[in-house]
Amino acid sequence: MVPRTDPLSREVVDLIATVVARYHEEYEDAAAKHALTGAQAKVLTLLAREPLPMRRIAQQLRCEPSNITGIVDRLEARGLAERRPDPDDRRVKLAAATEEGHRTAVRLGESLDFAREPLASLSTRERTVLRDLLRRMLGG
């Protein structure tokens, strides 16, 4: 058991907090470049992978299903997403990215340089060590 006042642990936690802050900033900036909010960008990224029932989107975003209605509404109004019927269950609506939605999702991903830039300073060996430490930290 490591006390929170342990200087080393405290510094690691501070560094993680910095990573978290920078990650969020970059994500919001990348989304804003495409006139998307963070939530809209997250949903569009999900839909670009595969069409999803509204409820599944809510589970991924850890929010109430009622919120997804508005987010998909706004994506749909911009021609980035559409609702399709589910052939197996007429209660379900499958939200899916349109062609333009897919293109936007790709460009959004390219904007997310958080991946490339900070990791570029690390060698393959170091990235491997970092991966293993993060895995263990996350209880993987």
Add this chain to the structure above:
Amino acid sequence: MVPRTDPLSREVVDLIATVVARYHEEYEDAAAKHALTGAQAKVLTLLAREPLPMRRIAQQLRCEPSNITGIVDRLEARGLAERRPDPDDRRVKLAAATEEGHRTAVRLGESLDFAREPLASLSTRERTVLRDLLRRMLGG
């Protein structure tokens, strides 16, 4: 230059994304335990360190100063913060944590077990390696 499709880099990025998500969840949960929103908790934590002009709070949160008015209003309504005049500049209002605000900030910090738990799996040696890698990643 590391391509984003490099499997190792991709996995590290995914792990970081997981850390970010978990950090946020824990932070929101800890704040909610004290009936605070994330933004209110952030501001209260800042004010518990030292009184700050409204504008400085906005800079720390990277948002517009006008938003801070409402957040401090809500903290003030709950007796956790107060506005004081700045003796040096009568335009400035210094937001400060009240005694109860300080107590709440301390308990909030204790709730943030994100520090202890995941790091507990790592030895001192490993924490040191993690610290150095994060430092270099962040360009320190």
Add this chain to the structure above:
DNA sequence: TATTGTTATACTCTATAACTATA
């Protein structure tokens, strides 16, 4: 004139509860 904080406004996200159409 410039700066600090506030107000007014509009938009988005969020949770809760009630509603509809299906199952």
Add this chain to the structure above:
DNA sequence: TATAGTTATAGAGTATAACAATA
């Protein structure tokens, strides 16, 4: 009855623009 999605509502965070007090 139960489930999927929606609507209605209210609260909070956000940016923008205009404002009063002070520098």
